[in-house]
Amino acid sequence: MKFEPLLTSLTLSRSAIQRRNRETFTDLQWSQVLASPNIKAIELRDFRVELNGAELKFHNLQNFDANSLKIDLGTDLDGNSYAAVLVEKPVDDSWRDLRSLGAKLNDRDVALMATAVALANWHARATFCPVCGGATTVTNAGWSRTCAKCKQVQHPRSDPAVIALIVDKDDRALIGRRAEWAESSFSTFAGFVEAGESAEMALIRELKEESGISVQLSDISYRGSQVWPFPASLMLGYQVKIQSQESVPDGIEIVEVRWYTRDEMKFDCEEGRLQLPPSISIARQLIEEWFGSALPGEWLRP
Ligand SMILES: [Zn+2]
Numbered sequence: 427m428k429f430e431p432l433l434t435s436l437t438l439s440r441s442a443i444q445r446r447n448r449e450t451f452t453d454l455q456w457s458q459v460l461a462s463p464n465i466k467a468i469e470l471r472d473f474r475v476e477l478n479g480a481e482l483k484f485h486n487l488q489n490f491d492a493n494s495l496k497i498d499l500g501t502d503l504d505g506n507s508y509a510a511v512l513v514e515k516p517v518d519d520s521w522r523d524l525r526s527l528g529a530k531l532n533d534r535d536v537a538l539m540a541t542a543v544a545l546a547n548w549h550a551r552a553t554f555c556p557v558c559g560g561a562t563t564v565t566n567a568g569w570s571r572t573c574a575k576c577k578q579v580q581h582p583r584s585d586p587a588v589i590a591l592i593v594d595k596d597d598r599a600l601i602g603r604r605a606e607w608a609e610s611s612f613s614t615f616a617g618f619v620e621a622g623e624s625a626e627m628a629l630i631r632e633l634k635e636e637s638g639i640s641v642q643l644s645d646i647s648y649r650g651s652q653v654w655p656f657p658a659s660l661m662l663g664y665q666v667k668i669q670s671q672e673s674v675p676d677g678i679e680i681v682e683v684r685w686y687t688r689d690e691m692k693f694d695c696e697e698g699r700l701q702l703p704p705s706i707s708i709a710r711q712l713i714e715e716w717f718g719s720a721l722p723g724e725w726l727r728p
Pocket of ligand 1 (some may be wrong): 553555556558559560573575576577578661
């Protein structure tokens with residue numbers, strides 16, 4: 427059996443950061459890391475950061491309130507420690523979000539920011555215990571929250587979602603437009619994995635629901651995954667090769683589908699008749715993998 431190499435172009439799947447072992451890293455070790463003069467901290471306000479040139483802006487931990495929420499982000503390849511500090515203060519235009527920065531940051535900084543944003547989103551939703559409703563406090567270097575009443579421990583979660591580019595036997599790609607998007611904005615088909623469902627079952631179900639196309643396990647190739655922390659998705663990317671079938675959009679979620687040859691897609695992108703998702707997205711990378719190179723233009727927010 428021949429395996430295709432996985433996608434290496436996934437913007438948010440880059441990393442030059444080593445995570446600590448959450449099973450063995452102790453509170454004492456974390457307090458020693460926090461007291462070290464060499465730890466570099468990024469400040470996160472409303473899921474945004476400031477830049478220093480092309481890199482993230484780093485601060486001394488001493489600059490922050492002692493009670494601020496601090497999260498261990500691991501070490502770089504030279505052993506330097508990094509942390510995120512969540513701060514509730516107003517932001518201006520100098521504060522940038524992950525969608526706008528993701529493709530521009532280096533491998534170290536994109537890993538730091540994606541992790542910090544994912545954890546900030548989780549902390550914002552985990553302040554109360556799901557078992558007894560009691561207030562929770564931050565534990566395990568910012569990687570868990572523990573209920574003060576019943577001691578239940580919550581961990582950050584990722585919600586798996588599947589996303590696929592459909593390609594037919596003539597090597598045309600199928601993309602669709604969601605009801606709420608602009609008339610020229612198209613993308614691959616995607617949806618969340620439901621409880622009790624495998625990723626492949628979810629993909630087969632979603633493609634049938636959204637595009638009307640029936641897919642079998644033998645049609646599906648896994649292409650790679652990428653975190654999408656808005657707020658907590660893990661995108662599992664696929665290419666699906668089918669024999670030609672008529673596509674019938676569901677008319678509710680997906681209102682229009684288009685089959686494209688490479689020449690047609692390039693032409694429509696150049697003419698502005700087709701806007702594809704931004705390069706930070708796994709959808710764009712699945713489309714450009716099929717196309718063979720970068721395509722022009724992208725939507726800002728559909
Ligand atoms: Zn509780």
